[in-house]
Amino acid sequence: NYNSLSKILLCSLTLVLQLTGPGWVKAQLSGTYTLNNASATGGTNYNNWTDFANAINGSGVSGPVTLNVQSSLTVTNNVQFNQFTGSSSSNVVTINGGGNFISYAGSSTVPQVILLNGSDYMTINNLVVRNTGTVVNVTGIRITNNSDNNIINGCTIEFTSLTSLGSSSGGAYVAFSSSTSQSNLGGTLTNGNGASNTIMNTLMRTTNTNSPGPFAGIFESQSSSNFGSVGYNNNFIGNTIQNFYTYGINSCYSSGTVISRNDVSRSNVTSGLPASYTYPIYEAYVNTVNRSLRIDSNAVHDLPFINATPSSSHTGSWNIQWIYAGGTSTLPMFVRRNAVYNVMTNTGGNLGIFAQASTFCNITDNRVENLRGNSTSTSLNSGAMQGIYAIQGNDINVSRNQILRCRPFQTFYGIYMNSQTQGSTNTIVNDNIIKDNQCISTNFTFYYTYGIYTNGSAWNVYRNMVDELIQQGPYGYCTPFYVVSNSATAVHNWYSNVATHCIGAYYTWGLYSSINSGTLNFRQNTMNFPYGQSSYGYSYYQWFHYGFGTGNTNFEGNVMVSNTFYYWGMYYGSTTTNCVYANNHIWAPSSTWGGYFYSPTGGTVYDYATWRGNGVGGQVGDMNRDPRFLNANARDLR
Secondary structure: OOOHHHHHHHHHHHHHHHHHOOOOOOOOEEEEEEEOOOOOOEOOEEOOHHHHHHHHHHHOEEEEEEEEEOOOEEOOOOEEEEOOOOOOOOOOEEEEOOOOEEEEOOOOOOOEEEEEEEOOOEEEEOOEEEEOOOOOOOEEEEEEOOOOOOEEEOOEEEEOOOOOOOOOOOOEEEEEOOOOOHHHOOOOOOOOOOOOOEEEOOEEEEOOOOOOOOOEEEEEEOOOOOOOOOOOOOEEEOOEEOOOOOEEEEEEEEEOOEEEOOEEOOOOOOOOOOOOEEEEEEEEEEEOOOOOOEEEOOEEEEEOOOOOOHHHOOOEEEEEEEEEEEOOOOOOEEEEOOEEEEEEOOOOOEEEEEEEOOEEEEEEOOEEEEEEOOOOOOOOOOOOEEEEEEEOOEEEEEEOOEEEOOEOOOOEEEEEEEOOOOOOOOOEEEOOEEEEEEEOOOOOOOOEEEEEEEEOOOOEEEOOEEEEEEEOOOOOEEEEEEEEEEEEEEEEEEEOOEEEOOEOOOEEEEEEEEEEEEEEEEEOOEEEEOOOEOOOOEOOEEEEEEEEOOOEEEEEOOEEEEOOOOEOOEEEOOOOOOEEEEOOEEEOOOOOOOOOEEOOOOOOEEOHHHHHHOOOOEEEOOEOOOOOOOEHHHOEOO
């Protein structure tokens, strides 16, 4: 163990002091005790928390210890458990709270109710930890100084009087931190604050009306010098966080963290805003050492409060985010089965799931639903909305996710994969559903709505559905599929994807490609655009393929149906002939001004027959007739 030597030395020093100290030596604890303030301290009873903590800290344990709390008590100082002798996996100190409370008014210098200061193998069950302090850095339980193998289970941690807030309200319900300062929550240390701890099934809340909440719900900070080599492996499981100011759960400079089955919201609040940007689940500089990082089965919802509207909301929210998170090929990172829903923002970004510089990460089986921006805003800010967004990194698998019912105020990306490392082997976007997402602003001249956007590494994009991707404002662009390639060795495979019932008020591009180098294989995809116009007006230009670049594009075996009144067909703006069209099925019965194709040499418009026969366009096996889908309205496009 990374801190075993320091613990042995500390325990040895404590034992020497016990054997030589003047008159205060007591036997080590073992067995069952009570905490009852109706009786004096003696025998197997402790009258108060201070007496019990002093006994544990001073004498240590020689066997398992159980403390059954029978009294709710208000204390005048925090309860501190230090490193004590005898603790082990078989000599666990268990505190059964019995639903009783311990109450303390935290100060700026001693903000926490309970401090685990190097203590190991302690379990606290069903205790109400109440902080009545008004200082900005009020804290429930602080864990520091290599406190390992502790469990907080089934407790309630509540703040009753927190009204202060600022740019960094520095408290937390649970903090792994060597510092109490709001400006440095986390602190700076050589070794970590604690490893193999579990915070589980605990309710974290504020009880005063519309409190801003603490800076963080759970805040874990370990060591910036060894998080890549030490397995901290802390667990945050099944907790309910009902109010926070900036971070719901924050883990930084750590490794092997599991964040699972937590419910994160601001349901304690009916009005009043948090920080300008909120980060309900956030990890930064986290690593896989001896077990995988996991963010799974969490719910992030109802921000900034239940029934909020975008126009009265905070600026933005990056709902599940991790930065510089390192998985490996044998121990990848898992972000799976999470739900992000009912998150309102005003003019800033609203990101469902956001990965930056992540390696070997599986983003699977998540649901992002009903993210909304302010449709009446006139501020052209960084207000893009992304269902799933990954930038930089490598070996990312995005599969079986759902992006549903989002209403951005400006630019929208269902799935946006940007600037991943060339040559990644696990760059996958498969079996995702992007459905009923609509840009609703009418205040911007041009903006964009994308279904799946890939830029960078060679992606394999298979069997995804983009359904009802709609842009309702003036002069907007709707693009279900968008791909950019700038690497000569990149091969992008897009197979068996479906885009249906999509429309932009000005342009609809089924596939927009910019293959400057490398190869795009776009095969056996279906694009069905039955809408003749959007709610704003006609979709003036509708192209099945709008392509550029001098790389290679193979556009083959696709089925395309359009009901627009205006241009439809293919456009390839390269001056080379590196785009191959073959065996496609094209049908546009309602086109009264169009039926046109642009040639690869640029400028000349051809009708379908000329396109097919010019030796450049539709070359082999194309068809121009009704595909007779079984039930297009029910999305059965067989």
